[in-house]
Amino acid sequence: MSIEVLPWIEPVAAAAPLRERPWAFLALSDGSPQARWSYLAWEPEATVRLDPGGGDPFAALRGLTGADPLMSDVDEPPPFTGGGVGLLAYEAAGAFDRLDLPRATGWPDLFAARYARLLAFDHHRRRVLAIGGAVPPDPEAPEPGPPSEAFTPEAPPDAYEAAVAEVVARIGRGDLFQANIAQAWSGRLRRGADPFDLFTRLTEASPAPYAAWWRLPGAALVSQSPESFLSLEAEAGVRRVRARPIKGTRPRHPDPARDAALAEDLTKSDKDRAENLMIVDLMRNDLARVCRPGTVHVEALNALRTWPHVHHLESVVAGDLVDGVDAPAVLAAAFPPGSITGAPKVEAMKVIAELERPRGPWCGSLALLADGGAMEASVLIRTVGLLEDQEGWRWRTLAGAGITADSDPASERLETEAKIAAIRRALCGQQLEQVIESDRRGRR
Template sequence: MRTAVFLEAVWREPAEVLGALGERPWAIGLLTGGAEAGWSYVAAEPAASLVLTAADSQDPIDALAALAGPPAETDPAGPPFQGGVAGLLGYELGDRFEPLGLLRHDGWPDLACARYDALLAFDHAARRVLAIGRGESRAAAARRAAAARAWLDLPARPLRPLGVKLEADPPAAYEAAVAETVRRIAAGEIFQANLARSWRGRLAADAQPIDLMMRLAASSPAPFAAYLRLPDRAIVSNSPERFLRVDRRDGALLASTQPIKGTAPRGATAAEDAALAAALAASPKDRAENLMIVDLMRNDLSRVCAPGAVKTPELFRLVSFANVHHLVSTVTGRLRPGRSAGDLLRAAFPPGSITGAPKVQAMKVIAELEGPRGPFFGAMVWLGVDGAMDSNVLIRTAAFVQDAEGWRVEARAGAGLVADSVPASERAETEAKIAALAAALTAAPEGPNRE
């Protein structure tokens, strides 16, 4: 049985620690921010890693289980994640669960995860840090915990401008794709689809992907932000959306998901902002859009949950972020005996909120009109040694690829399309969603970001 050692440490901001580690291959950060910030995690130097490309025939859920190794006990008073597997699930991983012949994007793997036996857990509420080590013996676990605690002493990375000149996909091309999607909805092919638009650019010569993560953490902290550095790639996500969570409680595995559907921009004044929020909360279009995805997620959870256990305790909650208001709903369930977090991933991936309904046909429409997605609209996930899990939806996300000239960057933002969608309005929604990310990427050398 693998054992764990926990070492208390003095508080330091997780984004600052991640910044010091961020250029190391397989450095990872799962950061939470805002008024309801809970636990953040930072890790590097994994014990083992796993990368699956389209050419690899391994079953991804079985491969993740093998990477994780045998289950272990956790401290009930400790953080939700006390070591285990974490990393990237690319959108086209879904092609392994529902074969659609999807193309891949820019060389991105379907899956890139690692097992972290040393990590830092940051308790935002109590302002404390735990260095966690796991090993076959207490001495080995203690060495790993001490190594993780030493990361807290690394010098801070200065906040650098990224100097990116972003170029967006042509507005007319996106609006034409929206119009085609609406036509297919009217014809009865689908009820809803989430169609995205791309922005591309290149980092300044002295900038790194971690610099974007640090800027976003400082200017517009998000509840499900994430960072992963691979040898020649990186992901920076400022996601507001949880995908799937699994908690172990009283011997059972409890599942939940919190899909976001329904968006309005923030107002320039308090009165305008309140009016926009009220209009979103009352919008029949946005509520219907949200409800379609709630129904889809209820169906996905029902595939692995106990009969009658799937509930919807919350519908259409208004949540406000730096640039937008959103409607968020919650679906919960209890996994059937013998089912695991991996089974839930198999049943529900990719996230319904960024595909549409019916999911499979919506994915076919997206593949035709948007093309392959790679990391965009997949998930960043952790899978704990106790069988627990949490994951985000990779929206508000930038993907970096290193080449001979430096770092290329791409970002995407999408809109949920229904029968009464107006192409120009949906295009404007993508621009509102990308605003914080674009501001951080293009920030001038002097002065704070303005969101």
């Protein structure tokens, strides 16, 4: 098999003809420095669906990768030239943490596939690499309207605020230090609309470095994630893993002065910096399970990252892997991501299971495991899970906030609504301000 260099095609346009094909997959980068490549794959060589109790999802991923990457004389080849793609549901953690987590109806612990033919889109050099003989589909330029008529909360605002207050009380009793608590929304796509319509609208309005669309049998994933969970690559002969947890959020504002003030407020917030630091410590502990002693360190702490709808604080934790540890073992050591569980992790997960319905794909991970050992895995925040039935597609999405001892329930609720704004608009065309005002009227 070879790599052929082709002229540039927009990844979304190339994927559009495959919108109804099961196992068609697009990992879409926004072209930022840490997210140079997008990948489009279809017609996998092998597929896996692992339901609860069906086995170890991380071992199943190991069976989809090869020891050696595709060799080519193309300069600057992509990190992923074939291998496994895996969607781990949040509750897959119960497979190894001995937690009796309830499962989301319709979602297995793992969807996975092996792809040997794919297109890699180089956003920096504006070229497409056809790998393994892949032939690009004839591109289309979809322009869908809002695919859903309603964006319905699964519980009233007061219920979410009560859950936050309960976590604050448990923190006060010393049960835990932090937990990420989410609220959920659900609905149906209009008849004739499909998940790719949502993906197109979402990525056009709010690009992200780890966006993804995956058309699965009877299900689909649409993600606009800004967060890398784990990346694994070789640097000067050393296999290095990095985690980039995001904690701390402020909404964007159309007025530049007000927007800058919100960003500054975030960087100076003791509460948000402490929240981030707790997760950094948790990720240091997780990576220490698979890294050489003394190599785990913090490369960046509380760095400001700005996206179209929110400001975030991001940290970077890195370490050098022990010989013999592969990408699935790294995933198993750190899953689910600490930024969306809390600390201590297992206790936080128990609290989450008490206060929320099962999450399913939201806050699980989507991982690309390349032949040869490299990996890029995202945290599935800003993510919609969709299931197909006789009436079409029903969707569900969530947004969470890290709850600490200083959390104010109403402020945390507003933070989740800021995080979900782009998905809300992509689904319904609604403005966040309209929804907040509607919530306020409902609370009077």
